[in-house]
Amino acid sequence: MALAQPMTADPELDDLLASRPALAMHAQDGLCFEGVPLHAIADAHGTPCWVYGAGTLRARYRALAAALAEAGLDVHIHYAVKANDHLAILGLYQTLGAGADVVSLGEFLRTQQAGVPAADVVFSGVGKSAPELAAAIAAGLGQINVESAEELEMISAIATASGRTARVALRMNPDVDAGTHEKITTGLADNKFGIPAQDILHLYAHAATLPGIQPVGLALHIGSQILSPAPYAAAYAKAAEMVRSLRAAGAEISVLDLGGGLGIGYGDEPGISLAAFASVVKKEVGGLDVELLMEPGRYLVGPAGLLLASVILEKQGAKRFVVLDAAMNDLMRPAMYDAWHGILPVSAVQLRAPRAPADVVGPICESADSFATGRDLPSMPPGARVAILDAGAYGAVMSSTYNARPRAAAVLIEAGKFHLITPRQTIENLWADEFLPPLAGAG
Known part of the structure; x- marks a missing residue:
């Protein structure tokens, strides 16, 4: 019995969507997970945000x-x-x-x-x-x-x-x-x-x-x-x-x-x-x-969770980079395992727009802070939102506060409603448990 073979080519965005029964794209509401618009979750709790169904x-x-x-x-x-x-x-x-x-x-x-x-x-x-x-x-x-x-x-x-x-x-x-x-x-x-x-x-x-x-x-x-x-x-x-x-x-x-x-x-x-x-x-x-x-x-x-993120900017040069507000401190798997995750625009309009290759990256000061390479995506202006798919396993549990980045919020969708299950960490929380010892003065 032969081992199952990994993907040989990136699937189309429509195929990613069609193969996930919990996801649906609505013309007005955009990408929905278990019937709940992801835009509504981002509006209420910001990004990056873990979403579980x-x-x-x-x-x-x-x-x-x-x-x-x-x-x-x-x-x-x-x-x-x-x-x-x-x-x-x-x-x-x-x-x-x-x-x-x-x-x-x-x-x-x-x-x-x-x-x-x-x-x-x-x-x-x-x-x-x-x-x-x-x-x-x-x-x-x-x-x-x-x-x-x-x-x-x-x-x-x-x-x-x-x-x-x-x-x-x-x-x-x-x-x-x-x-x-x-x-x-x-x-x-x-x-x-x-x-x-x-x-x-x-x-x-x-x-x-x-x-x-x-x-x-x-x-x-x-x-x-x-x-x-x-x-x-x-x-x-x-x-x-x-x-x-x-x-x-x-x-x-x-x-x-x-x-x-x-x-x-x-x-x-x-x-x-x-x-x-x-x-x-x-x-x-x-x-x-x-x-x-x-x-x-x-x-x-794994398939019961996704990471909701927003675009900070697109950087054009020798390559096109889509820079997200999520980073490797949130989802470590691509940096650690070269893991592949599907990425879908949350906007229905952007899903149907012309696409071009882009590297999807985070803002952390590490070259490994990358979610995807050469991914076909539409133009993603600042504030546009994406869903990083199948992130329910080994996502939040491996996250950190590297680069002094607070941990993301998390919500659970239940019966068509979403509930906050982890609030976003505040910046002040980052040093709440730290102490400054007496330090010798200069000179």
């Missing part, structure tokens, strides 16, 4: 759950908080029955603030600190995905000291190439994540002898933005083989955590086929008699 968030979750159910699978979905940790989104998924997958104490405490039961939280990550583990174990965390022999000893000591027992799964590194960008692969032997497969049998037996430890099964995660089921098939086949080997050695295995990484279409191409993914899960691990978990993030929230 509750209807799309729910639809993505239900589509994944339905595909798994139609394949005859009972898989408990744990939303990967690292993709977007906003309390409004965590709370929404909790109401749908999702658990959470966290990678820090801060993320864990966010899930608690949003009402996710501690017993429904999985703690992943290669570098959990002792204070983080102690707090999570004390709160009754559901499962810790252990990434090393050293971490297993830490957990045993912490759990024993507190008189508790920690449920753990060993994260196996299956050494499978997921076919993704090198910076988001997690399942290769030279990645920092997980335990080499050849060490699992010994370490699982050792875990069963440690005080404060209840080994319950295996976990794996092979990367992010995976567009083909083939890498999953390879990884899950190895996981199934390991489960059978562990049981043959007398170990008790009740849980298999399948990880996440389901890819989405950032252009006009489809993302991974949910039916094909579910079929792979069914074929490779459906008959293991284990509780199945999975940890999707990007698939659920």
Whole structure:
């Protein structure tokens, strides 16, 4: 089975619009997201501004759950908080029955603030600190995905000291190439994540002898933005083989955590086929008699968010630059991963206007502060607005205040109305927690 191929050419603006059911262009109101004009949101809360659609968030979750159910699978979905940790989104998924997958104490405490039961939280990550583990174990965390022999000893000591027992799964590194960008692969032997497969049998037996430890099964995660089921098939086949080997050695295995990484279409191409993914899960691990978990993030929230921005100016020279008020401090993915995001004018008139190539950039003093190169766009006068698409995952969570730029506002669209869920950071907030110590005078 061949890996899905990335885009070979930029899609047309009309194709970007047509391939996103939550978007519509109205002649008078301009670009609308879940029926709400983006101009209205920008008028009320300014730009740059994150915009999330509750209807799309729910639809993505239900589509994944339905595909798994139609394949005859009972898989408990744990939303990967690292993709977007906003309390409004965590709370929404909790109401749908999702658990959470966290990678820090801060993320864990966010899930608690949003009402996710501690017993429904999985703690992943290669570098959990002792204070983080102690707090999570004390709160009754559901499962810790252990990434090393050293971490297993830490957990045993912490759990024993507190008189508790920690449920753990060993994260196996299956050494499978997921076919993704090198910076988001997690399942290769030279990645920092997980335990080499050849060490699992010994370490699982050792875990069963440690005080404060209840080994319950295996976990794996092979990367992010995976567009083909083939890498999953390879990884899950190895996981199934390991489960059978562990049981043959007398170990008790009740849980298999399948990880996440389901890819989405950032252009006009489809993302991974949910039916094909579910079929792979069914074929490779459906008959293991284990509780199945999975940890999707990007698939659920990526298409459910966009970054609304305004044009500061067009700069003409050897190239045409469209300079936005959004920047790499808001959306880091293009600078970090060379990530491609669709960009649509919010104005219906501009969508139909003649187009010419332009580099879409931000105002930060870094050459990497660029959202797009050679993108066909109409003339964009100062104040014109654009929507940077599919920015719901790894957007706001990776933002910063670099160049002393306040963090953007965020709104959630629910049932045709928009609600402010994060106010725009004020400039004064940038130094509100800083102190000037006594300084020696000159001379």
